[in-house]
Amino acid sequence: xxxxxxxxxxxxxxxxxxxxxxxxxxxxxxxxxxxxxxxxxxxxxxxxxxxxxxxxxxxxxxxxxxxxxxxxxxxxxxxxxxxxxxxxxxxxxxxxxxxxxxxxxxxxxxxxx
Numbered sequence: 001x002x003x004x005x006x007x008x009x010x011x012x013x014x015x016x017x018x019x020x021x022x023x024x025x026x027x028x029x030x031x032x033x034x035x036x037x038x039x040x041x042x043x044x045x046x047x048x049x050x051x052x053x054x055x056x057x058x059x060x061x062x063x064x065x066x067x068x069x070x071x072x073x074x075x076x077x078x079x080x081x082x083x084x085x086x087x088x089x090x091x092x093x094x095x096x097x098x099x100x101x102x103x104x105x106x107x108x109x110x111x112x113x
Contacts, residue, residue, distance in 0.1 A: 012095075012096075014050050014051065015092065017039070019063065021035050027079060065082050066078065066079050
């Protein structure tokens with residue numbers, strides 16, 4: 001019998017956050033780092049060394065589109081969600097909802113009638 005186990009789901013947190021935050025509007029990398037910090041009430045602080053590889057991978061996979069724009073004398077790359085990214089977000093969010101619901105049940109303990 002083949003046994004399947006859950007992947008190390010914490011590895012998916014940066015991808016989930018990036019996709020969800022880009023769903024609302026396009027952002028450049030450092031702006032996204034700050035948005036993650038703010039949106040999570042500083043419970044999750046991801047550095048650029050985590051966020052940029054996620055952005056690049058998602059772009060390669062077609063989940064994100066990018067465009068370069070000059071701003072304040074600098075060139076920034078803005079990322080936005082594609083339709084493929086929307087689907088990926090829906091899939092990941094659904095998985096996370098099932099996982100967090102299951103963990104919540106365990107943390108709350110058995111319910112007695």
